[in-house]
Amino acid sequence: MSRRAHSEAFPEDQTLHIKLAEGDAVEADAYVLRLFSSVARSLPHDARDWDLSNLLLDAQPVTRPTVIAWLNAVYRRAYESDFEQQDPNPACSFQGLFQLLQFADAVGSPTSALLSCLAHIGQLQLQVQLGEQQLQLDAGCCYGFMDIEQEFQLRLSMPGDVDDQDIGEPAGEAAMQECCRQVAKQTEQLLWLAYRLQLAPLIDKLHEFVRSGSDGLLTGLRDAVFTERVLDAALGSNRLGRDAWIAHVVHHVHAPAAGGPRALFKAVDLTDEDDPEARSGAFRAVLQRDFLGAPAGTEVEVAYDLSTGWFNIGGYDFEATLHLR
Structure with missing residues (x-):
């Protein structure tokens, strides 16, 4: 045209x-x-x-x-x-x-x-109410509540050597729980529509957000996010592997260290003496793309254990497809 x-x-x-x-x-x-x-x-x-x-x-x-x-x-x-x-x-x-x-x-x-x-x-945000406060949360970042003397402080955390940042003022337990329910509700409805319309870029974005929130704002709210209509849109009538599929969405990251257009990080201190076939280890790496609020170029610590299929990047645990070379 x-x-x-x-x-x-x-x-x-x-x-x-x-x-x-x-x-x-x-x-x-x-x-x-x-x-x-x-x-x-x-x-x-x-x-x-x-x-x-x-x-x-x-x-x-x-x-x-x-x-x-x-x-x-x-x-x-x-x-x-x-x-x-x-x-x-x-x-x-x-x-x-x-x-x-x-x-x-x-x-x-x-x-x-x-x-x-x-x-x-790329600029997607959530607008949530925390008590009397109206907050805007970046969908590309990781948030969680810290219990401080019977009040709860919302905090932004990122991989790498970056201090956590307080967001807004502390709130009571009821306000904290309601805020998390708002996050789950907004995530669920958008995830459902993304699957129903088969919008892969949005699905990937929301998967990353769910992953970052699994130990934060979405803790204990798995069923509120992965509702029956979300499962219908994503899996259709094939429900036999629903729990495995949910676990994959929440925990799995494709994270090749080098090579490929979606490489997450590149090792910076592996040497020829390091065994690329080692079943476990740790190394420093530089992010090749934005990850949980940390921009590309951030240096992080990566630990991995191929016998369990889990790795840790900047303090966050994930199951991963990991290739060091």
């Missing part, structure tokens, strides 16, 4: 007015809407309005920010630029991205548009 700048005003007969339950209609290029929505494509050829005022997502009318976020995604495919700048961007939060993908699916968007909705998953 040829692309053109959408800064040039398009003729009136190429415009569709998207009517919403609240606020003014949104005017957009009819050609783009029909190209990236089977619902819009089914409208009469001479239609001037696309009425979404009665469209409900989780029993709520679709909102303007969600529609604009979808328009941004499809305009990026057609014109390589956004329809309209958004701040805050719904596509950067768990809840906002969930609503965006729900809408994209409801209007019959193709896979290319769904993937375009994921353009900002």
Whole structure:
């Protein structure tokens, strides 16, 4: 498909007015809407309005920010630029991205548009309530609560020689538990939709988040994340290996030390005298890509035991596919 700048005003007969339950209609290029929505494509050829005022997502009318976020995604495919700048961007939060993908699916968007909705998953955050505090948590980092004299302090921790950071103010046990339940709920619904729509980049992102939270914010909440609908979307009717599959998601990291486009780290102090076939050992390594909030280039300690299939990187235990050379 040829692309053109959408800064040039398009003729009136190429415009569709998207009517919403609240606020003014949104005017957009009819050609783009029909190209990236089977619902819009089914409208009469001479239609001037696309009425979404009665469209409900989780029993709520679709909102303007969600529609604009979808328009941004499809305009990026057609014109390589956004329809309209958004701040805050719904596509950067768990809840906002969930609503965006729900809408994209409801209007019959193709896979290319769904993937375009994921353009900002590198900045994905959770918005949670901790008592009276509203916090934004980076989905690429590892968080947990520290018990301090009957109060609980939320902390950010990262692999490498980096001190833990306190996030917000300490809260009581009830507030801490409710915060963790919020995290599990938002994770579950987005993971379910990611599997149902078969969006591999989002699945990988959420697996990494679940992995980082298994000993943190999601401790004891496995069943709240891996609900029946998540298992249905991920495994279908094949439930025989469900526990093994969940354990694999929570604990397994593909972590070749060198080589391959997804190498996690590269050893920096292995020498020719070191035995690459050794069943256990430890070494220093440099991260080749971001990992649990630590940026690429961070130096970490790696310990491994191939007899058990587990390794430890920067203080975090994982089961891994590990190749030292």
